[in-house]
Amino acid sequence: MPKHEWKDNALCLDYDTNLFFEKYEDDEPLRPAIDKLCSMCPVSKMCFAVGVSQKEWGIWGGVYLEGGQISKEFSKHKSKSDWANTWQRLTTEQ
Numbered sequence: 001m002p003k004h005e006w007k008d009n010a011l012c013l014d015y016d017t018n019l020f021f022e023k024y025e026d027d028e029p030l031r032p033a034i035d036k037l038c039s040m041c042p043v044s045k046m047c048f049a050v051g052v053s054q055k056e057w058g059i060w061g062g063v064y065l066e067g068g069q070i071s072k073e074f075s076k077h078k079s080k081s082d083w084a085n086t087w088q089r090l091t092t093e094q
Contacts, residue, residue, distance in 0.1 A: 011041040020059035024074065031077050038062030039089060048090050061090055 007013065012020065024034055038044050044061040051060025055068030063086065064074035078086070 006043045006046040009043045010047065011037055021057065024059055024064060028077065031074070034059060035062050035078070035082070035086075039085070045090055062086055063090070 016023075019030070019034060024031060038047075038059065039062055041047070041062075046061075048061025048063055050056070051058075051063070051065045052068045056065055057067065058065065064071040066074075
């Protein structure tokens with residue numbers, strides 16, 4: 001798959017990008033819905049990898065990043081089970 005073609009397969013392609021940045025930060029009840037969308041996305045692994053490697057901010061692969069690092073502030077709503085499922089999805093071959 002060409003470098004940026006993965007974005008064409010993202011479930012969030014036609015969504016308001018602010019949902020994954022400012023709105024995620026400001027609207028705590030929205031966070032689980034965005035997390036769920038990302039958990040179903042076929043390109044979440046690539047998205048997360050790009051977010052980390054390019055030191056991005058916002059939601060990447062279902063994880064809120066600040067400069068490519070996981071944000072503790074915007075991740076505290078996730079349970080241990082949520083994190084286990086997220087890491088399994090993002091780090092295992094399927």
